[in-house]
Amino acid sequence: MILKRKSRYILAESSRPLELGDKRLWDELRAGIAKFIGEKDYADSNLTFIKQVDSTKFLLRTSRGAEKKIVLALCFVKQINAQEVGFYTLKTSGTIRSLRSLQSPT
Amino acid sequence: MHYFDITNSPTAFGKDLGKRLGFRKLLNISDDVELVESLSSQPKKPFLIVSQNPNVVYNLIKSRWAIGLLVNGDEPDQKVLNKIKENGKLLVLNSYYLTIGERDRVSKVQKLKKIFRNAHKGKTKATIISLAPNANYLLSFMQLLEIAKMITTDEHQAKVMLGSLGESINDIEEKE
Numbered sequence: 001m002i003l004k005r006k007s008r009y010i011l012a013e014s015s016r017p018l019e020l021g022d023k024r025l026w027d028e029l030r031a032g033i034a035k036f037i038g039e040k041d042y043a044d045s046n047l048t049f050i051k052q053v054d055s056t057k058f059l060l061r062t063s064r065g066a067e068k069k070i071v072l073a074l075c076f077v078k079q080i081n082a083q084e085v086g087f088y089t090l091k092t093s094g095t096i097r098s099l100r101s102l103q104s105p106t
Numbered sequence: 107m108h109y110f111d112i113t114n115s116p117t118a119f120g121k122d123l124g125k126r127l128g129f130r131k132l133l134n135i136s137d138d139v140e141l142v143e144s145l146s147s148q149p150k151k152p153f154l155i156v157s158q159n160p161n162v163v164y165n166l167i168k169s170r171w172a173i174g175l176l177v178n179g180d181e182p183d184q185k186v187l188n189k190i191k192e193n194g195k196l197l198v199l200n201s202y203y204l205t206i207g208e209r210d211r212v213s214k215v216q217k218l219k220k221i222f223r224n225a226h227k228g229k230t231k232a233t234i235i236s237l238a239p240n241a242n243y244l245l246s247f248m249q250l251l252e253i254a255k256m257i258t259t260d261e262h263q264a265k266v267m268l269g270s271l272g273e274s275i276n277d278i279e280e281k282e
Contacts, residue, residue: 015241072252075205075245086242088127089249
């Protein structure tokens with residue numbers, strides 16, 4: 001029986017322009033999140049980078065139930081590429097469509 | 107229910123950013139809110155008490171402009187908590203104390219949990235703010251709610267905690 005994995009999408013914004021499509025920066029962010037929530041919870045979350053909306057906003061996908069841990073972990077990741085940065089979670093949702101109104105560049 | 111946050115930045119953050127983060131308004135220290143340490147200053151706008159001296163707290167907490175007592179990791183005395191409760195003010199925790207550095211974060215969380223537990227036992231209202239000194243330490247409403255849940259260990263209490271600052275600000279504005 002094939003089970004459909006239910007996901008949650010997180011629309012987040014960084015305090016400075018950040019290209020998370022760059023593998024190096026994405027790996028640093030993942031490491032920061034994994035350090036806070038633990039390796040087991042990180043593995044269970046199936047955190048994936050979906051797309052860069054604009055220079056500061058990006059979309060992540062995580063397993064349902066893990067989104068709150070990821071939201072909390074993003075509070076504590078304060079350095080990427082040896083520079084200070086902050087992450088704000090704008091919204092979480094079960095579909096990308098419902099995040100579309102917030103995705104428009106400011 | 108309107109939610110507010112208080113920041114400590116040299117320049118106020120934009121209204122647009124506050125709305126994006128889920129707050130009605132981002133109040134800034136020195137623009138909208140004052141930090142008061144002693145009895146010598148008597149501000150005519152909403153203020154937070156940052157003194158550990160009980161005499162200073164007892165006198166300032168009676169003011170109609172007082173929002174409450176701002177604490178970091180220092181546990182306030184039970185008498186101070188009772189005084190805050192009698193005057194209908196708030197015990198204000200700040201998330202900057204947790205987000206500033208990784209070192210001793212576990213013990214800092216435990217300290218804040220203990221402070222909240224003592225306040226909650228004595229029926230003193232508490233709230234949490236970001237007190238962000240710059241954009242890197244700003245938090246959205248969702249993130250502040252998760253940090254509040256980490257401290258209170260209950261979702262309902264965390265929401266009440268975030269809402270109590272808005273109620274206090276509205277009370278002060280109505281009395282103006």
